[in-house]
Amino acid sequence: MQKQFNWLIVLLISLISISISSCKEEDNNDPELATIDIIGSNKLTVSSEGGTVNVRFTSDCQWVLEPSNHNPNDDVVMTPTSGGTGYNAVSVKIPKNQSTYELYFTFLLRDTKTGGIIATFSVTQEAGNFYIECDTGVVDLPYEDCETVIPVLSNHEIEVCVRDEDRSWLDAYIVKASDVHSNRYSLHIQALKPSYEQGRVRAGRITLNAAEIQKNIHVLQKCSD
Known part of the structure:
Protein backbone atom coordinates (compact mmCIF):
# COMPACT_ATOMS: atom_id res chain seq x y z
CA MET A 1 0.00 0.00 0.00
CA GLN A 2 2.81 2.33 0.91
CA LYS A 3 4.52 1.59 -2.39
CA GLN A 4 1.36 2.44 -4.33
CA PHE A 5 1.02 5.71 -2.42
CA ASN A 6 4.65 6.63 -3.11
CA TRP A 7 4.14 5.78 -6.77
CA LEU A 8 1.12 8.11 -6.96
CA ILE A 9 3.11 10.94 -5.38
CA VAL A 10 5.93 10.47 -7.88
CA LEU A 11 3.43 10.45 -10.75
CA LEU A 12 1.73 13.60 -9.48
CA ILE A 13 5.04 15.43 -9.11
CA SER A 14 6.03 14.39 -12.64
CA LEU A 15 2.77 15.69 -14.09
CA ILE A 16 3.17 19.02 -12.27
CA SER A 17 6.74 19.36 -13.55
CA ILE A 18 5.65 18.66 -17.13
CA SER A 19 2.85 21.24 -16.84
CA ILE A 20 5.20 23.93 -15.49
CA SER A 21 7.73 23.19 -18.22
CA SER A 22 5.04 23.44 -20.89
CA CYS A 23 3.85 26.81 -19.55
CA LYS A 24 7.40 28.16 -19.59
CA GLU A 25 7.83 27.07 -23.21
CA GLU A 26 4.58 28.81 -24.16
CA ASP A 27 5.68 31.98 -22.38
CA ASN A 28 9.00 31.89 -24.20
CA ASN A 29 7.19 31.55 -27.52
CA ASP A 30 5.04 34.68 -26.92
CA PRO A 31 6.22 37.61 -29.08
CA GLU A 32 7.73 40.54 -27.26
CA LEU A 33 5.62 43.68 -27.13
CA ALA A 34 6.68 46.35 -29.62
CA THR A 35 8.02 49.62 -28.23
CA GLU A 126 -3.79 78.54 -28.69
CA ALA A 127 -7.21 80.17 -28.93
CA GLY A 128 -7.77 82.34 -31.99
CA ASN A 129 -8.63 86.03 -31.92
CA PHE A 130 -12.02 87.43 -32.83
CA TYR A 131 -12.18 88.45 -36.48
CA ILE A 132 -14.48 89.64 -39.25
CA GLU A 133 -13.34 89.20 -42.85
CA CYS A 134 -15.00 90.09 -46.14
CA ASP A 135 -13.74 90.66 -49.66
CA THR A 136 -14.52 94.36 -49.76
CA GLY A 137 -15.23 97.35 -47.57
CA VAL A 138 -17.08 99.23 -50.33
CA VAL A 139 -20.16 97.94 -52.15
CA ASP A 140 -21.37 99.59 -55.37
CA LEU A 141 -25.10 99.05 -55.63
CA PRO A 142 -26.37 99.82 -59.16
CA TYR A 143 -29.52 101.85 -59.52
CA GLU A 144 -31.20 99.04 -61.44
CA ASP A 145 -30.24 96.39 -58.87
CA CYS A 146 -31.31 97.28 -55.34
CA GLU A 147 -29.99 94.17 -53.60
CA THR A 148 -26.69 92.30 -53.29
CA VAL A 149 -25.10 89.60 -51.11
CA ILE A 150 -21.47 89.49 -49.99
CA PRO A 151 -19.72 86.63 -48.14
CA VAL A 152 -18.39 87.28 -44.63
CA LEU A 153 -16.20 85.16 -42.35
CA SER A 154 -16.27 85.44 -38.57
CA ASN A 155 -15.68 83.22 -35.54
CA HIS A 156 -18.34 85.02 -33.52
CA GLU A 157 -22.00 85.83 -33.95
CA ILE A 158 -22.38 89.01 -36.03
CA GLU A 159 -24.67 91.94 -35.27
CA VAL A 160 -25.59 94.23 -38.17
CA CYS A 161 -26.24 97.93 -37.69
CA VAL A 162 -27.25 100.45 -40.38
CA ARG A 163 -26.29 104.06 -39.69
CA ASP A 164 -29.28 106.04 -38.38
CA GLU A 165 -29.36 108.59 -41.20
CA ASP A 166 -29.30 105.81 -43.83
CA ARG A 167 -32.20 103.72 -42.52
CA SER A 168 -34.71 105.57 -44.67
CA TRP A 169 -33.32 103.85 -47.76
CA LEU A 170 -30.82 101.18 -46.68
CA ASP A 171 -31.37 97.84 -44.95
CA ALA A 172 -29.13 94.85 -44.21
CA TYR A 173 -29.27 91.50 -42.45
CA ILE A 174 -26.88 88.59 -41.88
CA VAL A 175 -27.46 84.86 -42.49
CA LYS A 176 -25.19 82.16 -41.08
CA ALA A 177 -24.35 78.98 -42.98
CA SER A 178 -26.45 75.94 -42.06
CA ASP A 179 -23.49 74.15 -40.44
CA VAL A 180 -23.50 75.23 -36.79
CA HIS A 181 -19.69 75.01 -36.67
CA SER A 182 -19.18 77.09 -39.81
CA ASN A 183 -17.59 80.54 -39.76
CA ARG A 184 -19.34 81.55 -43.00
CA TYR A 185 -22.03 84.21 -43.21
CA SER A 186 -23.89 86.01 -45.99
CA LEU A 187 -24.51 89.74 -45.67
CA HIS A 188 -27.67 90.79 -47.54
CA ILE A 189 -27.79 94.47 -48.48
CA GLN A 190 -30.94 96.14 -49.81
CA ALA A 191 -31.80 99.63 -50.97
CA LEU A 192 -35.39 100.05 -49.84
CA LYS A 193 -36.26 102.61 -52.48
CA PRO A 194 -34.38 104.02 -55.47
CA SER A 195 -33.19 107.60 -55.65
CA TYR A 196 -34.47 109.79 -58.47
CA GLU A 197 -32.22 112.72 -57.73
CA GLN A 198 -29.88 113.54 -60.57
CA GLY A 199 -26.17 114.15 -60.35
CA ARG A 200 -25.63 112.39 -57.03
CA VAL A 201 -24.49 109.10 -55.55
CA ARG A 202 -25.98 108.33 -52.20
CA ALA A 203 -23.75 106.71 -49.62
CA GLY A 204 -24.66 104.60 -46.63
CA ARG A 205 -22.76 102.74 -43.96
CA ILE A 206 -23.30 99.32 -42.42
CA THR A 207 -21.36 98.25 -39.31
CA LEU A 208 -20.68 94.60 -38.48
CA ASN A 209 -20.03 93.84 -34.80
CA ALA A 210 -18.50 90.61 -33.50
CA ALA A 211 -17.49 90.79 -29.82
CA GLU A 212 -15.05 93.72 -29.61
CA ILE A 213 -14.37 93.73 -33.38
CA GLN A 214 -16.07 96.13 -35.80
CA LYS A 215 -15.98 96.38 -39.56
CA ASN A 216 -17.62 99.09 -41.66
CA ILE A 217 -19.14 98.40 -45.07
CA HIS A 218 -19.74 101.50 -47.20
CA VAL A 219 -22.61 101.23 -49.67
CA LEU A 220 -22.72 103.50 -52.72
CA GLN A 221 -25.74 103.67 -55.01
CA LYS A 222 -25.74 105.58 -58.27
CA CYS A 223 -28.74 107.84 -58.83
CA SER A 224 -30.75 107.71 -62.05
CA ASP A 225 -29.40 109.65 -65.00
Missing part, protein backbone atom coordinates in the same frame (compact mmCIF):
# COMPACT_ATOMS: atom_id res chain seq x y z
CA ILE A 36 8.16 53.20 -29.47
CA ASP A 37 10.15 55.69 -27.41
CA ILE A 38 9.41 59.35 -28.12
CA ILE A 39 12.46 61.59 -27.83
CA GLY A 40 11.60 64.63 -25.73
CA SER A 41 8.12 65.68 -24.70
CA ASN A 42 5.00 64.10 -26.16
CA LYS A 43 2.97 67.21 -25.31
CA LEU A 44 3.48 70.00 -27.85
CA THR A 45 1.97 73.43 -28.52
CA VAL A 46 1.31 75.57 -31.58
CA SER A 47 0.12 79.16 -31.98
CA SER A 48 -3.38 80.17 -33.05
CA GLU A 49 -2.00 80.98 -36.50
CA GLY A 50 -1.12 77.31 -36.96
CA GLY A 51 2.23 75.76 -37.75
CA THR A 52 4.22 72.55 -37.93
CA VAL A 53 5.40 70.42 -35.00
CA ASN A 54 8.03 67.70 -35.29
CA VAL A 55 8.15 64.50 -33.25
CA ARG A 56 11.19 62.20 -33.09
CA PHE A 57 11.16 58.64 -31.77
CA THR A 58 12.81 55.23 -31.96
CA SER A 59 10.87 52.10 -32.82
CA ASP A 60 11.43 48.35 -32.95
CA CYS A 61 8.38 47.69 -35.14
CA GLN A 62 6.62 48.75 -38.31
CA TRP A 63 4.25 51.59 -37.39
CA VAL A 64 1.47 53.83 -38.73
CA LEU A 65 0.53 57.34 -37.59
CA GLU A 66 -3.16 58.19 -37.20
CA PRO A 67 -5.16 61.14 -35.84
CA SER A 68 -7.55 60.55 -32.99
CA ASN A 69 -11.23 60.34 -33.93
CA HIS A 70 -11.87 63.20 -31.50
CA ASN A 71 -9.57 65.74 -33.17
CA PRO A 72 -11.39 69.06 -33.81
CA ASN A 73 -10.02 69.69 -37.31
CA ASP A 74 -9.77 67.31 -40.29
CA ASP A 75 -7.38 69.57 -42.24
CA VAL A 76 -4.31 68.40 -40.31
CA VAL A 77 -1.45 67.14 -42.54
CA MET A 78 0.82 64.34 -41.23
CA THR A 79 4.13 63.37 -42.88
CA PRO A 80 5.01 60.51 -43.10
CA THR A 81 2.12 58.33 -41.97
CA SER A 82 4.08 55.07 -41.70
CA GLY A 83 7.59 53.81 -41.12
CA GLY A 84 9.81 51.10 -39.67
CA THR A 85 12.39 50.29 -37.05
CA GLY A 86 15.12 52.58 -35.83
CA TYR A 87 15.15 56.37 -35.66
CA ASN A 88 12.08 58.12 -37.07
CA ALA A 89 10.75 61.68 -37.38
CA VAL A 90 7.23 62.81 -38.27
CA SER A 91 5.79 66.28 -38.80
CA VAL A 92 2.24 67.45 -38.18
CA LYS A 93 0.92 70.65 -39.78
CA ILE A 94 -1.92 72.32 -37.86
CA PRO A 95 -4.07 74.92 -39.71
CA LYS A 96 -5.10 78.29 -38.28
CA ASN A 97 -7.45 78.17 -35.31
CA GLN A 98 -10.64 79.83 -36.51
CA SER A 99 -12.29 79.55 -33.08
CA THR A 100 -11.86 81.63 -29.94
CA TYR A 101 -10.94 78.71 -27.67
CA GLU A 102 -8.02 76.29 -27.37
CA LEU A 103 -7.98 73.19 -29.57
CA TYR A 104 -6.57 69.82 -28.53
CA PHE A 105 -5.23 67.23 -30.97
CA THR A 106 -4.12 63.67 -30.21
CA PHE A 107 -2.12 61.41 -32.53
CA LEU A 108 -1.65 57.63 -32.30
CA LEU A 109 1.35 55.49 -33.24
CA ARG A 110 0.19 51.93 -33.89
CA ASP A 111 2.05 48.66 -34.39
CA THR A 112 1.29 47.68 -37.99
CA LYS A 113 1.32 43.96 -37.15
CA THR A 114 -1.01 43.95 -34.15
CA GLY A 115 -2.88 47.23 -34.62
CA GLY A 116 -2.21 48.10 -31.00
CA ILE A 117 -1.49 51.66 -29.87
CA ILE A 118 2.17 51.81 -28.85
CA ALA A 119 2.58 55.54 -28.20
CA THR A 120 0.66 58.81 -28.40
CA PHE A 121 1.49 62.50 -28.55
CA SER A 122 -0.71 65.59 -28.30
CA VAL A 123 -0.74 69.16 -29.64
CA THR A 124 -2.48 72.07 -27.91
CA GLN A 125 -3.32 75.06 -30.12
Whole structure:
Protein backbone atom coordinates (compact mmCIF):
# COMPACT_ATOMS: atom_id res chain seq x y z
CA MET A 1 0.00 0.00 0.00
CA GLN A 2 2.81 2.33 0.91
CA LYS A 3 4.52 1.59 -2.39
CA GLN A 4 1.36 2.44 -4.33
CA PHE A 5 1.02 5.71 -2.42
CA ASN A 6 4.65 6.63 -3.11
CA TRP A 7 4.14 5.78 -6.77
CA LEU A 8 1.12 8.11 -6.96
CA ILE A 9 3.11 10.94 -5.38
CA VAL A 10 5.93 10.47 -7.88
CA LEU A 11 3.43 10.45 -10.75
CA LEU A 12 1.73 13.60 -9.48
CA ILE A 13 5.04 15.43 -9.11
CA SER A 14 6.03 14.39 -12.64
CA LEU A 15 2.77 15.69 -14.09
CA ILE A 16 3.17 19.02 -12.27
CA SER A 17 6.74 19.36 -13.55
CA ILE A 18 5.65 18.66 -17.13
CA SER A 19 2.85 21.24 -16.84
CA ILE A 20 5.20 23.93 -15.49
CA SER A 21 7.73 23.19 -18.22
CA SER A 22 5.04 23.44 -20.89
CA CYS A 23 3.85 26.81 -19.55
CA LYS A 24 7.40 28.16 -19.59
CA GLU A 25 7.83 27.07 -23.21
CA GLU A 26 4.58 28.81 -24.16
CA ASP A 27 5.68 31.98 -22.38
CA ASN A 28 9.00 31.89 -24.20
CA ASN A 29 7.19 31.55 -27.52
CA ASP A 30 5.04 34.68 -26.92
CA PRO A 31 6.22 37.61 -29.08
CA GLU A 32 7.73 40.54 -27.26
CA LEU A 33 5.62 43.68 -27.13
CA ALA A 34 6.68 46.35 -29.62
CA THR A 35 8.02 49.62 -28.23
CA ILE A 36 8.16 53.20 -29.47
CA ASP A 37 10.15 55.69 -27.41
CA ILE A 38 9.41 59.35 -28.12
CA ILE A 39 12.46 61.59 -27.83
CA GLY A 40 11.60 64.63 -25.73
CA SER A 41 8.12 65.68 -24.70
CA ASN A 42 5.00 64.10 -26.16
CA LYS A 43 2.97 67.21 -25.31
CA LEU A 44 3.48 70.00 -27.85
CA THR A 45 1.97 73.43 -28.52
CA VAL A 46 1.31 75.57 -31.58
CA SER A 47 0.12 79.16 -31.98
CA SER A 48 -3.38 80.17 -33.05
CA GLU A 49 -2.00 80.98 -36.50
CA GLY A 50 -1.12 77.31 -36.96
CA GLY A 51 2.23 75.76 -37.75
CA THR A 52 4.22 72.55 -37.93
CA VAL A 53 5.40 70.42 -35.00
CA ASN A 54 8.03 67.70 -35.29
CA VAL A 55 8.15 64.50 -33.25
CA ARG A 56 11.19 62.20 -33.09
CA PHE A 57 11.16 58.64 -31.77
CA THR A 58 12.81 55.23 -31.96
CA SER A 59 10.87 52.10 -32.82
CA ASP A 60 11.43 48.35 -32.95
CA CYS A 61 8.38 47.69 -35.14
CA GLN A 62 6.62 48.75 -38.31
CA TRP A 63 4.25 51.59 -37.39
CA VAL A 64 1.47 53.83 -38.73
CA LEU A 65 0.53 57.34 -37.59
CA GLU A 66 -3.16 58.19 -37.20
CA PRO A 67 -5.16 61.14 -35.84
CA SER A 68 -7.55 60.55 -32.99
CA ASN A 69 -11.23 60.34 -33.93
CA HIS A 70 -11.87 63.20 -31.50
CA ASN A 71 -9.57 65.74 -33.17
CA PRO A 72 -11.39 69.06 -33.81
CA ASN A 73 -10.02 69.69 -37.31
CA ASP A 74 -9.77 67.31 -40.29
CA ASP A 75 -7.38 69.57 -42.24
CA VAL A 76 -4.31 68.40 -40.31
CA VAL A 77 -1.45 67.14 -42.54
CA MET A 78 0.82 64.34 -41.23
CA THR A 79 4.13 63.37 -42.88
CA PRO A 80 5.01 60.51 -43.10
CA THR A 81 2.12 58.33 -41.97
CA SER A 82 4.08 55.07 -41.70
CA GLY A 83 7.59 53.81 -41.12
CA GLY A 84 9.81 51.10 -39.67
CA THR A 85 12.39 50.29 -37.05
CA GLY A 86 15.12 52.58 -35.83
CA TYR A 87 15.15 56.37 -35.66
CA ASN A 88 12.08 58.12 -37.07
CA ALA A 89 10.75 61.68 -37.38
CA VAL A 90 7.23 62.81 -38.27
CA SER A 91 5.79 66.28 -38.80
CA VAL A 92 2.24 67.45 -38.18
CA LYS A 93 0.92 70.65 -39.78
CA ILE A 94 -1.92 72.32 -37.86
CA PRO A 95 -4.07 74.92 -39.71
CA LYS A 96 -5.10 78.29 -38.28
CA ASN A 97 -7.45 78.17 -35.31
CA GLN A 98 -10.64 79.83 -36.51
CA SER A 99 -12.29 79.55 -33.08
CA THR A 100 -11.86 81.63 -29.94
CA TYR A 101 -10.94 78.71 -27.67
CA GLU A 102 -8.02 76.29 -27.37
CA LEU A 103 -7.98 73.19 -29.57
CA TYR A 104 -6.57 69.82 -28.53
CA PHE A 105 -5.23 67.23 -30.97
CA THR A 106 -4.12 63.67 -30.21
CA PHE A 107 -2.12 61.41 -32.53
CA LEU A 108 -1.65 57.63 -32.30
CA LEU A 109 1.35 55.49 -33.24
CA ARG A 110 0.19 51.93 -33.89
CA ASP A 111 2.05 48.66 -34.39
CA THR A 112 1.29 47.68 -37.99
CA LYS A 113 1.32 43.96 -37.15
CA THR A 114 -1.01 43.95 -34.15
CA GLY A 115 -2.88 47.23 -34.62
CA GLY A 116 -2.21 48.10 -31.00
CA ILE A 117 -1.49 51.66 -29.87
CA ILE A 118 2.17 51.81 -28.85
CA ALA A 119 2.58 55.54 -28.20
CA THR A 120 0.66 58.81 -28.40
CA PHE A 121 1.49 62.50 -28.55
CA SER A 122 -0.71 65.59 -28.30
CA VAL A 123 -0.74 69.16 -29.64
CA THR A 124 -2.48 72.07 -27.91
CA GLN A 125 -3.32 75.06 -30.12
CA GLU A 126 -3.79 78.54 -28.69
CA ALA A 127 -7.21 80.17 -28.93
CA GLY A 128 -7.77 82.34 -31.99
CA ASN A 129 -8.63 86.03 -31.92
CA PHE A 130 -12.02 87.43 -32.83
CA TYR A 131 -12.18 88.45 -36.48
CA ILE A 132 -14.48 89.64 -39.25
CA GLU A 133 -13.34 89.20 -42.85
CA CYS A 134 -15.00 90.09 -46.14
CA ASP A 135 -13.74 90.66 -49.66
CA THR A 136 -14.52 94.36 -49.76
CA GLY A 137 -15.23 97.35 -47.57
CA VAL A 138 -17.08 99.23 -50.33
CA VAL A 139 -20.16 97.94 -52.15
CA ASP A 140 -21.37 99.59 -55.37
CA LEU A 141 -25.10 99.05 -55.63
CA PRO A 142 -26.37 99.82 -59.16
CA TYR A 143 -29.52 101.85 -59.52
CA GLU A 144 -31.20 99.04 -61.44
CA ASP A 145 -30.24 96.39 -58.87
CA CYS A 146 -31.31 97.28 -55.34
CA GLU A 147 -29.99 94.17 -53.60
CA THR A 148 -26.69 92.30 -53.29
CA VAL A 149 -25.10 89.60 -51.11
CA ILE A 150 -21.47 89.49 -49.99
CA PRO A 151 -19.72 86.63 -48.14
CA VAL A 152 -18.39 87.28 -44.63
CA LEU A 153 -16.20 85.16 -42.35
CA SER A 154 -16.27 85.44 -38.57
CA ASN A 155 -15.68 83.22 -35.54
CA HIS A 156 -18.34 85.02 -33.52
CA GLU A 157 -22.00 85.83 -33.95
CA ILE A 158 -22.38 89.01 -36.03
CA GLU A 159 -24.67 91.94 -35.27
CA VAL A 160 -25.59 94.23 -38.17
CA CYS A 161 -26.24 97.93 -37.69
CA VAL A 162 -27.25 100.45 -40.38
CA ARG A 163 -26.29 104.06 -39.69
CA ASP A 164 -29.28 106.04 -38.38
CA GLU A 165 -29.36 108.59 -41.20
CA ASP A 166 -29.30 105.81 -43.83
CA ARG A 167 -32.20 103.72 -42.52
CA SER A 168 -34.71 105.57 -44.67
CA TRP A 169 -33.32 103.85 -47.76
CA LEU A 170 -30.82 101.18 -46.68
CA ASP A 171 -31.37 97.84 -44.95
CA ALA A 172 -29.13 94.85 -44.21
CA TYR A 173 -29.27 91.50 -42.45
CA ILE A 174 -26.88 88.59 -41.88
CA VAL A 175 -27.46 84.86 -42.49
CA LYS A 176 -25.19 82.16 -41.08
CA ALA A 177 -24.35 78.98 -42.98
CA SER A 178 -26.45 75.94 -42.06
CA ASP A 179 -23.49 74.15 -40.44
CA VAL A 180 -23.50 75.23 -36.79
CA HIS A 181 -19.69 75.01 -36.67
CA SER A 182 -19.18 77.09 -39.81
CA ASN A 183 -17.59 80.54 -39.76
CA ARG A 184 -19.34 81.55 -43.00
CA TYR A 185 -22.03 84.21 -43.21
CA SER A 186 -23.89 86.01 -45.99
CA LEU A 187 -24.51 89.74 -45.67
CA HIS A 188 -27.67 90.79 -47.54
CA ILE A 189 -27.79 94.47 -48.48
CA GLN A 190 -30.94 96.14 -49.81
CA ALA A 191 -31.80 99.63 -50.97
CA LEU A 192 -35.39 100.05 -49.84
CA LYS A 193 -36.26 102.61 -52.48
CA PRO A 194 -34.38 104.02 -55.47
CA SER A 195 -33.19 107.60 -55.65
CA TYR A 196 -34.47 109.79 -58.47
CA GLU A 197 -32.22 112.72 -57.73
CA GLN A 198 -29.88 113.54 -60.57
CA GLY A 199 -26.17 114.15 -60.35
CA ARG A 200 -25.63 112.39 -57.03
CA VAL A 201 -24.49 109.10 -55.55
CA ARG A 202 -25.98 108.33 -52.20
CA ALA A 203 -23.75 106.71 -49.62
CA GLY A 204 -24.66 104.60 -46.63
CA ARG A 205 -22.76 102.74 -43.96
CA ILE A 206 -23.30 99.32 -42.42
CA THR A 207 -21.36 98.25 -39.31
CA LEU A 208 -20.68 94.60 -38.48
CA ASN A 209 -20.03 93.84 -34.80
CA ALA A 210 -18.50 90.61 -33.50
CA ALA A 211 -17.49 90.79 -29.82
CA GLU A 212 -15.05 93.72 -29.61
CA ILE A 213 -14.37 93.73 -33.38
CA GLN A 214 -16.07 96.13 -35.80
CA LYS A 215 -15.98 96.38 -39.56
CA ASN A 216 -17.62 99.09 -41.66
CA ILE A 217 -19.14 98.40 -45.07
CA HIS A 218 -19.74 101.50 -47.20
CA VAL A 219 -22.61 101.23 -49.67
CA LEU A 220 -22.72 103.50 -52.72
CA GLN A 221 -25.74 103.67 -55.01
CA LYS A 222 -25.74 105.58 -58.27
CA CYS A 223 -28.74 107.84 -58.83
CA SER A 224 -30.75 107.71 -62.05
CA ASP A 225 -29.40 109.65 -65.00
